[in-house]
Amino acid sequence: MDTGIGARVRRKEDHRFITGKGQYTDDINLKDQTYAYFVRSPHAHATIKSIKEPEWAPEDGVVAVFTGEHVAEDKIGGLICGWMIHSKDGSPMKAGPHPILAQGKARYVGDHVAVVIAETKEQAKAAAARVDVTYGVLPHVVDVAKATKSKAQIHDVAPDNTVFEWSLGDKAATEAAFQRAHHVTKLDLVNNRLIPNAMEPRAAIGSYDSGSDHYTLYTTSQNPHVARLVISAFHGLAPEHKLRVIAPDVGGGFGSKIFIYAEEVVCVWASKRIGGRPIKWTAERTESFLADAHGRDHVTHAELAMDKDGHILGLKCHTLASMGAYLSTFASCVPTYLYATLLSGQYAIPAIYAEVDAIYTNTAPVDAYRGAGRPEATYLVERIVETAAREMKIDPAEFRRRNFVTSFPHQTPVIMTYDAGDYDASLKKALEIADYKGFPARKAAAAKQGKLRGIGFANYIEACGIAPSAAVGSLGAGVGLWESAEVRVNPVGTIEVLTGSHSHGQGHETTFAQLVSDRLGVDINSVAIVHGDTDKVQFGMGTYGSRSGAVGMSAISKALDKVEAKARKIAAHVMEAAEGDIEFKNGSFSVKGTDKKMAFGEVALAAYVAHKFPTSEIEPGLKETAFYDPSNFTFPAGCHICEVEIDTETGVTEIVSWTAVDDFGTVINPMIVEGQVHGGITQGIGQALTEGCVYDSESGQLLTGSYMDYCMPRATDVPSFKLGFTETKCPSNPLGMKGCGEAGAIAAPAAVMNAMTDALGVKDLAMPASPHTVWKTLQATKMAAE
Amino acid sequence: MSAISMKVNGKAVCGAVEPRTLLVQFLRENLGLTGTHVGCDTSQCGACVVHVNGTAIKSCTALAVACDGAEVTTVEGLAKNGKLHPMQEAFREHHGLQCGFCTPGMLMAAVDLVNRKGKTLDEETIRHELEGNICRCTGYHNIVKAIQAGAENM
Numbered sequence: 001m002d003t004g005i006g007a008r009v010r011r012k013e014d015h016r017f018i019t020g021k022g023q024y025t026d027d028i029n030l031k032d033q034t035y036a037y038f039v040r041s042p043h044a045h046a047t048i049k050s051i052k053e054p055e056w057a058p059e060d061g062v063v064a065v066f067t068g069e070h071v072a073e074d075k076i077g078g079l080i081c082g083w084m085i086h087s088k089d090g091s092p093m094k095a096g097p098h099p100i101l102a103q104g105k106a107r108y109v110g111d112h113v114a115v116v117i118a119e120t121k122e123q124a125k126a127a128a129a130r131v132d133v134t135y136g137v138l139p140h141v142v143d144v145a146k147a148t149k150s151k152a153q154i155h156d157v158a159p160d161n162t163v164f165e166w167s168l169g170d171k172a173a174t175e176a177a178f179q180r181a182h183h184v185t186k187l188d189l190v191n192n193r194l195i196p197n198a199m200e201p202r203a204a205i206g207s208y209d210s211g212s213d214h215y216t217l218y219t220t221s222q223n224p225h226v227a228r229l230v231i232s233a234f235h236g237l238a239p240e241h242k243l244r245v246i247a248p249d250v251g252g253g254f255g256s257k258i259f260i261y262a263e264e265v266v267c268v269w270a271s272k273r274i275g276g277r278p279i280k281w282t283a284e285r286t287e288s289f290l291a292d293a294h295g296r297d298h299v300t301h302a303e304l305a306m307d308k309d310g311h312i313l314g315l316k317c318h319t320l321a322s323m324g325a326y327l328s329t330f331a332s333c334v335p336t337y338l339y340a341t342l343l344s345g346q347y348a349i350p351a352i353y354a355e356v357d358a359i360y361t362n363t364a365p366v367d368a369y370r371g372a373g374r375p376e377a378t379y380l381v382e383r384i385v386e387t388a389a390r391e392m393k394i395d396p397a398e399f400r401r402r403n404f405v406t407s408f409p410h411q412t413p414v415i416m417t418y419d420a421g422d423y424d425a426s427l428k429k430a431l432e433i434a435d436y437k438g439f440p441a442r443k444a445a446a447a448k449q450g451k452l453r454g455i456g457f458a459n460y461i462e463a464c465g466i467a468p469s470a471a472v473g474s475l476g477a478g479v480g481l482w483e484s485a486e487v488r489v490n491p492v493g494t495i496e497v498l499t500g501s502h503s504h505g506q507g508h509e510t511t512f513a514q515l516v517s518d519r520l521g522v523d524i525n526s527v528a529i530v531h532g533d534t535d536k537v538q539f540g541m542g543t544y545g546s547r548s549g550a551v552g553m554s555a556i557s558k559a560l561d562k563v564e565a566k567a568r569k570i571a572a573h574v575m576e577a578a579e580g581d582i583e584f585k586n587g588s589f590s591v592k593g594t595d596k597k598m599a600f601g602e603v604a605l606a607a608y609v610a611h612k613f614p615t616s617e618i619e620p621g622l623k624e625t626a627f628y629d630p631s632n633f634t635f636p637a638g639c640h641i642c643e644v645e646i647d648t649e650t651g652v653t654e655i656v657s658w659t660a661v662d663d664f665g666t667v668i669n670p671m672i673v674e675g676q677v678h679g680g681i682t683q684g685i686g687q688a689l690t691e692g693c694v695y696d697s698e699s700g701q702l703l704t705g706s707y708m709d710y711c712m713p714r715a716t717d718v719p720s721f722k723l724g725f726t727e728t729k730c731p732s733n734p735l736g737m738k739g740c741g742e743a744g745a746i747a748a749p750a751a752v753m754n755a756m757t758d759a760l761g762v763k764d765l766a767m768p769a770s771p772h773t774v775w776k777t778l779q780a781t782k783m784a785a786e
Numbered sequence: 787m788s789a790i791s792m793k794v795n796g797k798a799v800c801g802a803v804e805p806r807t808l809l810v811q812f813l814r815e816n817l818g819l820t821g822t823h824v825g826c827d828t829s830q831c832g833a834c835v836v837h838v839n840g841t842a843i844k845s846c847t848a849l850a851v852a853c854d855g856a857e858v859t860t861v862e863g864l865a866k867n868g869k870l871h872p873m874q875e876a877f878r879e880h881h882g883l884q885c886g887f888c889t890p891g892m893l894m895a896a897v898d899l900v901n902r903k904g905k906t907l908d909e910e911t912i913r914h915e916l917e918g919n920i921c922r923c924t925g926y927h928n929i930v931k932a933i934q935a936g937a938e939n940m
Contacts, residue, residue, distance in 0.1 A: 010881075011878065011881065013886075014883060014886075016886075017889050018877050018878055018883065018886075018889060018893065019821070019861065019864075019870070019874065020819070020820070020821015020822070020862040020890050021821065021862075022821070022886050023820075024820075024823070024887065027814075122804075122806075197922055198885070199825045199831060199833060199885065199888045199920065200823070200825070200885065200887040201824075249885075249886065250885065251823075251885045251886065251887030252885040252887060252922050252923055254922070284827050285825065285826040285828070285831075286827055504885055505884035505885030505923045506884070507884070671881050672881065674881075674928075675881050675884060675923075675924060675927075675928055678924060678925030678926075678928065679884065679923045679924050679925045680925075681925055682924075682925030682926065683922070683925075706826070706827065707826050707828050707830040707831060707920070708828050708830070712920050712922070714913075714916065714917050714920065714926075715912070715913040715914075715916040715917070715919075715929070715930065716914055716916075716917065718926060718927075720909065720927050721925070744925075
């Protein structure tokens with residue numbers, strides 16, 4: 001059976017998950033463990049006047065109550081934002097303090113004010129309700145469009161609640177392009193706030209061993225090494241060699257588990273305070289809604305300038321981006337370098353100018369969520385391109401084709417250099433699969449049934465493989481974004497690969513093993529992928545931004561090169577041949593022109609036995625490490641086509657057809673890649689049709705705080721998907737991979753909304769386009785016609 | 787505390803629980819059967835679905851004391867004598883899981899669905915019947931395929 005690159009290998013990790021043997025953080029229990037429950041602010045904005053504990057009785061089971069004062073006593077630093085953005089005037093972003101337990105003030109409903117640690121989970125929760133916090137309620141603002149003029153002053157450092165006013169592109173050139181324009185399309189867009197909702201709620205177990213003065217943290221993290229670095233270097237809890245962070249099986253992340261959160265830092269810090277007993281915290285779903293970092297929340301005005309033939313001359317936009325009440329770990333780069341840099345889309349646009357104002361609001365922090373900036377960019381570009389085509393009465397596919405980038409490398413006016421792609425090929429294939437020609441007949445048939453049928457495109461591009469360290473450093477990143485790998489060949493020829501990537505559903509234990517199997521010709525079952533433990537893997541940057549293939553696997557590939565090179569030397573000595581005569585094929589080393597041969601496992605054993613080569617020249621053993629830093633971003637791109645039917649009586653929208661043609665470069669395992677696309681599209685459909693985070697502007701309360709109020713897409717909300725692939729290899733990494741994890745979520749909202757506005761014959765429609773929203777639009781259209 | 791006993795995955799078990807203890811807590815905390823997951827507080831995500839006396843229920847919505855004397859099957863009890871249940875095989879074969887967190891509930895709901903509706907299931911029926919199970923990873927596409935195939939092999 002083929003288990004190499006390109007094979008649909010069934011997942012190695014599945015057995016434990018389908019038999020109930022997965023080990024998620026909440027499945028782990030440590031000896032003598034206690035439980036934490038957080039006292040959270042019921043107010044959107046308030047001073048904390050006092051925090052009083054009642055007299056606890058023994059049956060209350062309370063071990064300790066900690067507040068921001070205890071944190072300050074121990075000099076534990078606050079949560080950080082690791083990406084510096086400068087405003088247009090050169091001033092640095094205004095980052096307010098973000099203590100792990102509130103100090104003096106709470107800034108959103110759900111802000112962590114105190115923690116109760118008790119013998120059982122139930123006792124901790126019951127006791128938390130009895131902690132008496134006196135608040136002084138302050139004016140609040142939850143709406144990003146109103147925040148700069150609000151009475152609420154969220155952080156002293158940020159007058160008008162403005163974090164930064166940033167811009168990218170050439171303003172004068174863009175204005176000149178608009179002067180020359182034959183037609184200008186204008187659009188106002190809201191990119192609705194989303195709550196990520198990985199199915200596994202966040203959880204942590206912190207423990208401290210006084211014998212060795214050593215901390216251990218189990219946590220639901222996408223990047224445990226970064227968590228250790230931050231907790232060491234910024235929170236100042238312990239040096240890295242005194243802190244082990246383990247991210248075991250993690251039940252989905254979608255970005256929300258990249259960040260360092262207060263709860264996990266509190267658990268590991270407070271364990272020492274209570275004499276080393278472990279402290280476990282598991283979020284209730286409502287806490288996930290309140291206190292996981294949210295996504296999106298942009299308000300944008302955009303304009304697109306065209307010549308008379310529909311060639312795009314320029315694009316300009318102004319975006320207000322909500323940051324929530326604090327700057328989360330990577331919050332600042334999302335509406336800037338992950339957003340405006342993609343505003344050229346798949347098109348050759350000569351001039352672009354983007355302004356982004358990042359604004360504090362009294363809401364949960366906003367940070368990266370599947371796609372992170374790129375869905376917002378694609379939504380803008382693809383909605384305005386489609387609208388422009390309609391206004392200019394040019395077929396939307398043809399309009400796009402006229403403007404495609406067709407030669408590579410292509411330098412956009414917004415930093416990125418696209419390295420490879422064939423956008424017309426994806427469009428062509430998608431038009432065929434979707435039977436675009438047959439659409440008018442389908443629309444007519446739907447009309448006979450009283451349904452409005454519409455079709456919409458999204459020709460997205462994203463920047464993945466994040467990212468060349470020097471490049472992101474020059475843009476303000478506090479870290480390099482390389483990846484590490486260590487390939488340990490055991491004496492019997494089995495292999496452990498240690499990677500700094502982390503898998504939380506992506507199937508790395510399979511795809512990474514496929515690469516090793518392919519390269520070394522060994523059985524895939526002889527390969528184990530090790531990740532998620534800072535005591536095992538030396539360092540790594542984790543999984544986000546569709547980087548684990550393009551960057552993580554490239555690091556493995558580099559380490560495999562070194563393993564092969566050393567094995568060749570050893571094989572040459574053992575078989576008494578010149579190194580140049582050694583051939584390596586299908587897992588076996590042979591001497592050119594002879595029948596001398598050694599299996600990979602035999603060479604591995606020879607490396608450890610070390611009898612037959614000079615150890616003064618070649619060290620015994622077979623283990624190699626590599627750090628891989630990419631030379632460019634990667635640029636996955638594709639074409640998604642959505643068809644909807646809208647019931648004019650009820651406003652209910654049904655997605656009747658979905659075509660996705662993606663170019664991810666090299667595909668290691670098509671089965672897994674297709675699964676990533678399905679999941680991404682569904683999250684995007686969720687944004688377009690069902691999901692929307694709502695804070696009540698009057699009270700500041702989160703109105704969508706459970707699955708009763710926040711509508712997650714169910715199986716009936718989505719169709720089966722028709723997928724196709726085109727392939728242009730990525731020239732920037734040794735495997736030619738681009739990344740596939742976010743594409744669906746990036747493409748889908750624009751495709752759905754373009755289809756719905758087509759069906760309804762309107763220009764504007766807000767997400768989520770619920771039946772109520774659609775019904776109101778239908779009534780307004782009807783009234784306007786009458 | 788109340789003493790309860792039940793048969794879980796064919797094995798007699800007993801324990802002392804508070805009246806408010808949920809079945810899912812008893813399974814996870816008393817019996818260490820952590821395959822059954824808790825994904826929400828409102829009985830909607832379905833990660834906690836188990837079978838009680840042959841019927842699928844959400845174990846976050848049942849009191850342990852109410853299940854005194856019952857026969858309970860969890861995901862850990864699906865495979866028999868080291869052989870995977872056809873539904874488990876189908877989820878692996880059709881890539882019906884990614885992070886695996888909703889999977890135990892999906893499997894138990896799927897087996898129950900076949901028990902109720904038979905082995906020949908169309909896509910619409912499966913999608914409709916999954917309204918009580920949320921998956922954030924797969925977009926349901928491969929779960930639907932897996933259930934269809936698993937049903938045929940049951």
